[in-house]
Amino acid sequence: MRLFLILCNSILLVLALGLEIYGFKLILNESLSEQILITSLFLHFIASIIAACIFPTIMASNRKQPQLKINIFFFVVVFYLPLLGLVGLTLAIPFIIRHSPKSQKTNFVVSLSKIRNLPDIPAQAIDDNFASLHSLYRSRNPDKRLKAIYASLKIKDQDAIPLLRMALSDPVDDIRLLAYALLDRKEHGISERIKHSKQKLEKIENSRNKRLYRQIANDYWELANLGLTQGEARNYVLNMACKYIELGLKYYPQDVGLCFQYAQILLKLGNFERAYEQFKKAESLGMEHKKLLIYYAEIAFHRHQYHKVKQLMAEIDYPAAYPQLTSVVQFWQKRN
Structure with a gap:
């Protein structure tokens, strides 16, 4: 050819x-x-x-x-x-x-049909070595990069998915294919959970199972929050999560967990007014105010209330509360 x-x-x-x-x-x-x-x-x-x-x-x-x-x-x-x-x-x-750079080849052959059936590995196994795994992927050696992608099976999804997305543009075909297959595996696993939960929900006569509503919404939320869906597909997934949370709230309007999750989804959808109302409702139902500060700050930022953002950030106890947002919190706390 x-x-x-x-x-x-x-x-x-x-x-x-x-x-x-x-x-x-x-x-x-x-x-x-x-x-x-x-x-x-x-x-x-x-x-x-x-x-x-x-x-x-x-x-x-x-x-x-x-x-x-x-x-x-x-x-x-x-x-x-x-x-x-x-x-x-x-x-x-x-x-x-x-x-011109030669197209790199590896001795590894990806079997797409077997990727979905790979056994799940406990996520705690190499969490501490995530930084070194990221460094391993930056290697010029394609075999080392391939090992890094395979090792992503052993780390949490929120750490693995950015690495796999980066690998989708790798110059080596096998690495790109493996990264795509592993992302597909994660998405397929969550989609299967949603399917089974919906089937269980249909079997219940009055469909008032709070746990199932929350589980389905959680799984849709995970698809969007982990970055497994993008663009319009992400909006669809968030709207589906919203739908099942609203169904749950219809039967359990005073459930603090459902209110909090509903607020998070609304925030992702850009509905800041309703998100704020639901966060306030969750707080009135017993959720700790300190846990909601970062969300109030985000809403204030989108409303261009920067002075309020600074006030809210000043109340946050970092890095204990939000270790991943330490630099953001420090930035706002230092602003005059």
């Missing part, structure tokens, strides 16, 4: 050079007429289009799909530099190929 592609590109390149040279010869003809000029320009235009199609695949062969901008760039170079542009790019091909 690769040999066929090289052969096709070579034929097209020779054709482009032939059209360019022939058009140039027509212009040099002593009896230059308008018709000859138009013919020469047309041949040059066709040669430029051919060059724009083949040069990205020759010079950027490691790309899955050449971007339109790259095609336009080569077209402009060849079109606005008649003959010189095409000849110059052709002469540059051996140099570009010699110095």
Whole structure:
């Protein structure tokens, strides 16, 4: 297949050079007429289009799909530099190929059908070594990067998923494929839990099972919060979480856990007014005020109430309360 592609590109390149040279010869003809000029320009235009199609695949062969901008760039170079542009790019091909990064290969073959059936490993196993795992992935050695991706099975999802998303743009096909398969495995596992919970809910006569409503909402929330869904799919998942929390609150309006979770989902959806109301309701039902400070601060920030953000941040006991937000808390506490 690769040999066929090289052969096709070579034929097209020779054709482009032939059209360019022939058009140039027509212009040099002593009896230059308008018709000859138009013919020469047309041949040059066709040669430029051919060059724009083949040069990205020759010079950027490691790309899955050449971007339109790259095609336009080569077209402009060849079109606005008649003959010189095409000849110059052709002469540059051996140099570009010699110095382009070779596509890396590993001895590992990903079996997509088996990824979902991999056994679950306790997340606590290497939590302390997450930083070293991240460093391992930055290695130039593809086998080490592959080990880092496999080791993500042993860390918590909130740590593993950013690493796997980073690996989706890895130059090695096997690593990209494994990262995609592991992300798919995580999403599939949560989706299966949602499916089973919904089936259980349907079997209950009056459907007043608070635990199941919370479980389904939790799983939808996890899909969105961990970054397993993006864009419109993420909004859909959050709205589904919202739906099941609202069903739970219909039967258990005074449940502090449901109120708190409802507020978090509303906050993610950008419904700041209703989110604030639900956080306040959770507080009135017994949730500790200190646990809600960071959420009140976020809502105040979105409302552009920066003075209030500073006041709320000043009340937060860091790093004990929010170790991951220590730098953010320090920033607001130091502001005048």
